[in-house]
Amino acid sequence: MKKATRKEIQEIHKRFVERYSDAVTELKYKNAYELVIAVALSAQCTDKRVNIIAPPLFEKYPSTKELAVAELDDVKKLINSCSFFNNKAKNIIKMAQRVEEVYGGEIPMDEKELQTLAGVGQKTAHVVMIEYLGANLMAVDTHVFRVAHRLGLSDDKTAIATEATLVKKFKNDLHALHQGMVLFGRYICTAKNPKCDECFLTDLCKSKEGFKV
Ligand code: SF4
CATH class of the missing domain: 1.10.340.30 (Hypothetical protein; domain 2)
Known part of the structure; x- marks a missing residue:
């Protein structure tokens, strides 16, 4: 798998933050x-x-x-x-x-x-x-893990190592990036049949050749 360049990482960061700066969890809670x-x-x-x-x-x-x-x-x-x-x-x-x-x-x-x-x-x-x-922290669930790998942001084998790599590469706006990567992975870059035709990162994706676009 090809790795994202520094310029590509900046672009991925920008596009996620633009789209998901107000994203919140889908879990319902009052306190x-x-x-x-x-x-x-x-x-x-x-x-x-x-x-x-x-x-x-x-x-x-x-x-x-x-x-x-x-x-x-x-x-x-x-x-x-x-x-x-x-x-x-x-x-x-x-x-x-x-x-x-x-x-x-x-x-x-x-x-x-x-x-x-x-x-x-x-x-x-x-x-x-x-x-x-809205803490500047990253957390890697199954969606964040998959998205990070498909975009060439990480080739780590574990969630914890992927988290450390994402923190190092993205540095800031981690809360928006986390929320965004979860929602993007849940609804667009899904595990099976990702919706590559709806994706805003196709030009940066390192995996799309493997999927039916
Ligand atoms: S092009 Fe497809 S596989 Fe690549 S990031 Fe977008 S949805 Fe995921």
């Missing part, structure tokens, strides 16, 4: 608590599904105070159409307990502190901070 839970549930699960299962969960447990004392089986029942629901149920209760005990019920909006919560790794922490604060 930091709901956002962290929604992002945690969305791992290996679609945003669409999370948007279906989360409202009844938030209705029953409107804050960490209620979720911290929830019965595990009750939480499992509410989220059992989501992948890995057993672990996710355990983690979100533990997360709520720690937020109650250590942070007085307020979600700590800090990269390191967020990662002390059960089930919250670097990617989840970054997604939360990008969405909630």
